Amino acid sequence: NAGVTQTPKFQVLKTGQSMTLQCAQDMNHNSMYWYRQDPGMGLRLIYYSASEGTTDKGEVPNGYNVSRLNKREFSLRLESAAPSQTSVYFCASSESFLNTGELFFGEGSRLTVL
Amino acid sequence: GQQLNQSPQSMFIQEGEDVSMNCTSSSIFNTWLWYKQDPGEGPVLLIALYKAGELTSNGRLTAQFGITRKDSFLNISASIPSDVGIYFCAGQSFGNEKLTFGTGTRLTIIP
Secondary structure, rough: OOOOEOOOOOEEEOOOOOEEEEEEEEEOOOOOEEEEEEEEEEEEEEEEEOOOOOOOOOOOOOOOOEEOOOEEEEEEEOOOOOOHOOEEEEEEEEOOHOOOOOOOOOEEEEEEOO | OEEEEEEOOOOEOEEEEEEEEEEOOOOOOOOOEEEEOOOOOOOEEEEEEOOOEEEEEEEEEEEEEEEOOOOOEEEEOOOOOHHHHHEEEEEOOEEEEEEEOOOOEEEEOOO
């Protein structure tokens, strides 16, 4: 049982390049989330999708876009990468948006922007 | 926005010692959670607390939901090498389903 799968696990970009982080969950969860983790900052919510067909901004959405492709998949896109977006990105899912306490996380995607 | 202050930021202990960490909020939460992140992995839920004053155990881990609803505590007894990692508190408040995470406590065990 894979749970939450993220790709790629590592990526190096130059400033201005674009890329998409992919996330898929096999637990039939309704809600999915993208977080970034920076030293001393904890986990900060970028975007979330409470249910298939909906997406909303989180705490730090600037510079990102998301797509909830179907119930399983939720992608995060950086249109023009900046050094400030160097971070570890985590995708997560939960059974429902009202039960966000029990989040299941992927292994993370480490992104470096030069 | 809401802020969670987690302390200490880091701990260096010897195997077998007990560990205590806490989390305080500027606002009231109706749910407190504790997650652990192993090196190179995503966070995993350890304990969930849903009621003020609640004390819940999971093996050697014990967590408490503060009576004021603005704080929570996590204790680890008789630490072992696999306890190494980052521990995050997280809170959820009424009317805001999104979780707020603390800044984390990094636990290191000295040989």
